[in-house]
Amino acid sequence: MKNDSVSLTIDGKPVQVPAGTALLLAAKANNIDIPTLCYHPELKPEGHCRLCVVEIGTAPRTRLVNSCTYPAEPGLVVQTASAKVLASRRMVLELLLAQAPAGEHLKEMAAAMGVHETRFKKGDPAARCILCAQCVRTCREVVGVSAISMAFRTPKKRVATPFAEQSEACIGCGSCVFICPTNTIAYTEKDGIRTVWGRKFELQPCNKCGNYIAPKAQLEHWAKLTGDPVESFYVCKDCR
Amino acid sequence: MTDPQRLETIMSRYAGVAADLIPVLQDIQDEFNYLPKDELKVVAQHLNVPLTRVYSVATFFKMFSLEPRGKHLIRVCLGTACHLRGGQRLVETVGRRLNVGPGHATEDLQFSLETVGCLGSCAQAPLMMIDDKYFGRMAVDKVPKILKPYKP
Numbered sequence: 118m119k120n121d122s123v124s125l126t127i128d129g130k131p132v133q134v135p136a137g138t139a140l141l142l143a144a145k146a147n148n149i150d151i152p153t154l155c156y157h158p159e160l161k162p163e164g165h166c167r168l169c170v171v172e173i174g175t176a177p178r179t180r181l182v183n184s185c186t187y188p189a190e191p192g193l194v195v196q197t198a199s200a201k202v203l204a205s206r207r208m209v210l211e212l213l214l215a216q217a218p219a220g221e222h223l224k225e226m227a228a229a230m231g232v233h234e235t236r237f238k239k240g241d242p243a244a245r246c247i248l249c250a251q252c253v254r255t256c257r258e259v260v261g262v263s264a265i266s267m268a269f270r271t272p273k274k275r276v277a278t279p280f281a282e283q284s285e286a287c288i289g290c291g292s293c294v295f296i297c298p299t300n301t302i303a304y305t306e307k308d309g310i311r312t313v314w315g316r317k318f319e320l321q322p323c324n325k326c327g328n329y330i331a332p333k334a335q336l337e338h339w340a341k342l343t344g345d346p347v348e349s350f351y352v353c354k355d356c357r
Numbered sequence: 358m359t360d361p362q363r364l365e366t367i368m369s370r371y372a373g374v375a376a377d378l379i380p381v382l383q384d385i386q387d388e389f390n391y392l393p394k395d396e397l398k399v400v401a402q403h404l405n406v407p408l409t410r411v412y413s414v415a416t417f418f419k420m421f422s423l424e425p426r427g428k429h430l431i432r433v434c435l436g437t438a439c440h441l442r443g444g445q446r447l448v449e450t451v452g453r454r455l456n457v458g459p460g461h462a463t464e465d466l467q468f469s470l471e472t473v474g475c476l477g478s479c480a481q482a483p484l485m486m487i488d489d490k491y492f493g494r495m496a497v498d499k500v501p502k503i504l505k506p507y508k509p
Contacts, residue, residue: 257407262407263407263408263409263410264407264409265409266407266409266410266412266413267413267417268412268413268416268417269416269417270416270417277412278409279397279408279409279411279412280394280412280423284408284409285408286407286408286409
């Protein structure tokens with residue numbers, strides 16, 4: 118059907134994508150790379166990092182938009198590497214470098230784009246969080262428990278559990294730790310105890326092989342989701 | 358009225374959907390003068406929203422406070438015009454008089470001191486507000502007289 122696909126121009130190249138496709142994905146499908154920090158294919162894009170900005174429209178009426186959230190429109194002219202875009206990206210990186218001076222991934226990315234130093238006042242030298250909200254979105258959309266969220270507002274904005282206490286909703290699954298691109302979230306596992314977000318979770322060993330499967334709280338969460346008795350999860354996937 | 362009753366009265370005015378979150382929090386803020394932790398937990402349950410969401414909203418907006426607020430709220434403007442005309446000195450003077458830092462309440466919970474970005478009356482800078490009343494063209498030496506009627 119004709120209505121389902123739209124034609125637009127990305128970096129001078131005519132492309133066709135299904136209507137509503139985010140510009141980022143439209144570019145990717147045509148082998149045009151746009152750097153991102155907060156984008157993840159499994160999560161709904163929310164446009165936090167502003168690194169994926171592209172310039173749309175024709176001179177002199179152009180503007181910068183987030184390519185991860187902007188849907189493809191018929192006849193749209195998109196530039197992914199114009200002078201304006203590159204300047205904006207470098208600025209975003211400089212600001213992020215000031216906010217999270219300890220983030221190696223960020224530093225590498227910045228260096229690759231020619232940003233080696235930030236002109237802005239650096240915050241806590243050990244800070245790594247870039248507020249991409251991938252952890253928050255994973256917890257909400259994938260895990261489905263919403264144990265963490267953004268709290269306060271800039272410049273105090275941070276990811277936190279409610280009242281900065283141990284979260285009752287947390288199941289200790291560690292998805293937030295896994296998804297975090299900057300290794301910000303503290304996480305330890307020792308003697309059958311997993312510690313994340315300041316709460317200790319007892320790990321359940323497999324009934325057959327004795328290897329730890331997952332925190333008890335997570336297995337209880339599974340049991341609640343599936344309606345099966347929690348004991349049915351006490352065998353690890355290798356022994357099943 | 359005991360606290361659960363006060364909360365019950367507020368909740369009974371709403372349909373109990375997620376979109377009611379901010380109005381409910383505003384009512385709690387008015388009724389309790391802050392957002393008590395236990396009440397927020399009940400709100401999350403009633404509206405069927407995650408507690409994280411409630412916490413996120415409660416910490417985002419400046420009109421909400423998670424700490425008990427004083428009986429009278431003093432807002433000192435630090436907008437551009439007020440800043441140029443000595444807003445900062447005004448905050449310091451009020452703070453010193455009441456022995457309280459911006460963002461906090463006095464020990465007797467009579468006053469809370471806050472700074473704001475603009476009170477929308479720049480022509481009268483520097484400006485401060487106590488509860489709903491504006492005090493324009495402020496000067497440091499006017500502070501004691503203005504605070505007097507509000508003191509216990």
